[in-house]
Ligand SMILES: Nc1ncnc2c1ncn2[C@@H]1O[C@H](COP(=O)(O)OP(=O)(O)O)[C@@H](O)[C@H]1O
């Protein structure tokens with residue numbers, strides 16, 4: 001695996017929601033395999049839009065987006081599912097289904113992508129273990145803490161064993177302590193080889209992690225910095241990071 | 247494969263638990279539509295076949311009031327002969343009437359009645375066209391010399407069938423079309439409700455990369471089940487109404503013979519029609535369900 005080849009590349013990408021409203025303007029950004037990137041910025045700065053361009057919930061209106069060697073302008077409705085199976089998505093707005101237990105939530109998603117019942121009952125405990133909520137498998141989401149719920153949503157995002165994880169404000173409703181805990185889980189997944197992109201406006205938490213920070217304002221990148229690693233493992237990611245055009 | 251089908255059916259069935267009132271309304275209306283269009287269409291063909299077998303009878307009997315003078319009777323005869331569609335009219339007075347009755351019913355001894363004749367004077371009429379029966383009957387009944395309700399058609403069964411057929415054709419087709427449209431809209435709305443209620447599930451399926459087929463098939467299955475339930479209810483309605491109609495016909499003509507509806511083929515037809523109908527409605531309702539923008 002060539003870790004230095006651009007895994008994700010935005011080249012002067014615009015997203016226009018209408019004639020007057022822009023989601024992104026002239027975004028150029030390169031992310032390599034195995035990187036851990038925080039997308040920061042105030043509400044409305046374009047973090048969700050950037051993630052949604054990758055998941056094809058939003059179509060870019062100008063520029064070029066490459067993902068895993070594929071030009072996203074070639075994606076048609078029939079190929080969207082295949083694209084999404086290459087990424088784990090932790091959406092901002094849709095958490096776990098309230099009427100299903102934690103393991104059912106994960107199992108349901110697996111069934112939806114064609115896994116058999118047998119595969120589900122084998123894989124779900126492993127996934128829940130991976131995000132440390134196996135002991136909560138039989139609980140309903142309302143019985144869990146906010147952090148546990150997010151872990152459940154992350155487990156669900158991992159069902160296709162994707163190389164990329166996109167998390168949109170996963171710590172939005174968490175207190176600082178749980179936020180740090182959740183970010184540590186994401187770091188752990190990153191250590192296992194996943195590329196992680198996290199949108200957040202939680203600067204105090206972000207700053208505790210020595211990671212790349214891409215800061216957005218009004219749909220533009222205003223800063224793209226690599227912090228001094230505070231944790232050993234981050235050194236690897238730093239060493240392999242490609243060149244950024246901000 | 248079985249595993250897949252099980253998932254899709256389970257998904258479709260959860261929708262029934264969710265909006266059962268809407269489903270109930272949709273199924274009932276669909277049933278009415280299928281009953282009216284399919285069922286009455288079927289009854290129509292059956293009745294027409296039956297009509298063709300029935301002997302045609304061009305005779306009418308007109309019973310006159312008691313105590314008419316000979317002159318009044320001749321006048322009545324003249325009036326009837328002048329009606330459009332009347333071929334012949336013959337006066338059969340009560341005495342002659344008894345002779346005719348005796349000829350027509352050789353088993354019944356009539357000698358007892360000769361002195362106390364219960365028959366009224368009558369005019370026997372033959373018609374040129376059988377379809378004129380109702381008009382002629384109506385015109386005769388307006389006359390002063392006729393007994394109240396004193397016109398008998400020997401063709402009542404035929405007329406009854408005829409009114410059934412023309413009635414069922416018009417009412418059935420009109421009502422059936424309205425019901426078909428209403429039922430379609432109700433099934434459509436049921437599926438739209440399901441889509442709204444399952445917004446979260448569908449979005450999650452989209453995000454984990456489920457195919458459009460997986461997301462949409464449960465909706466189509468739901469629509470098909472709605473339609474098939476409609477077909478089933480329509481069948482039950484049809485089964486019993488055919489029985490009832492046959493009962494009426496049998497009471498009018500004991501020579502008629504019936505075999506009821508052919509259960510297997512009719513059920514199969516109504517179920518398939520319902521399935522196709524529900525499928526079309528749910529396809530329309532779910533045509534904007536997408537896996538993403540592209
Ligand atoms: N579906 C949409 N239609 C119109 N405008 C939108 C839509 N989604 C986002 N926007 C606009 O795009 C800009 C960026 O939004 P968003 O990407 O959601 O920002 P963030 O996630 O950083 O809060 C905002 O001005 C927002 O109002």
Ligand SMILES: [Mg+2]
Pocket residue numbers: 044047048049092168169
């Ligand atoms: Mg956002």
